[in-house]
Amino acid sequence: MIKILIVDDEKPICDLIDINLSAAGYDCTAVQDGIEAIDLIDKNKDGYDLILLDIMLPGADGYDIMEYIRPLGIPVIFITAKHEVKDRVKGLKLGADDYLVKPFDVVELVARVEAVLRRYNKAAKQVRVGDVVVDMEARRVMKAGRLVELTNKEFGLLKLFVENKNVALFRERLYEKAWEEEYFGDSRTLDIHVQRLRKKLGWEHNLVAVYKVGYRLEVEE
Secondary structure, eight states: OOOEEEOOHHHHHHHHHHHHHHHHEEEEEEEHHHHHHHHHHHHTTTTOOOEEOOOOSSSOOOOHHHHHGGTTTOOOEEEEEEOOOHHHHHHHHHOEEEEESSSSOOHHHHHHHHHHHHHTTTTOOOEEEETTTEEEETEEEEEEEEOOOOOOHHHHHHHHHHHHHOOOOHHHHHHHHHSSSOOSSOOHHHHHHHHHHHHHHTTTTTTTEETEEEEEEOOOO
């Protein structure tokens, strides 16, 4: 399982990130102090696949921690309220792989995490949801050990749902990602594909409609 270290002095933000990334299938550890973060990294040099790093921290700030991380080759995404261009440039020049400004959308955070992990060939190739196993690379889906035949559009939707478990996804995002074309407000095609996905995977109670938003894959962790 992909292991992610979250370093942010605001516990509610740590908890928000932890909940959503854990729901997406990642193993998360969160700390609120810079020195504690360095101690954890020192003890687990090969243990973290990605670090989400705030800049303004007690003990040691994010820039100091970044200097310590860089020789280890662990990918880093800065997550900070410092939004000026000079701050972004400094963070990226220090070796960060991405820079996300608070407040941020959880869906965007998950997408950026996935993008950085793919760049380092660390993205999970298989995702399990109950008795359903999705092989992202082979585009193969198994349910209770049996192959499930999906169309390209159905697989595209499934991929979005399993990568964003327990997150409400807007109809526009689902349609535009799976169909790769602009959404003009007609949801019938999307709804039909979601219904077929529910039936094929037995997710009648998991793949739920969210009023005035879209759909959410509900999974117990």
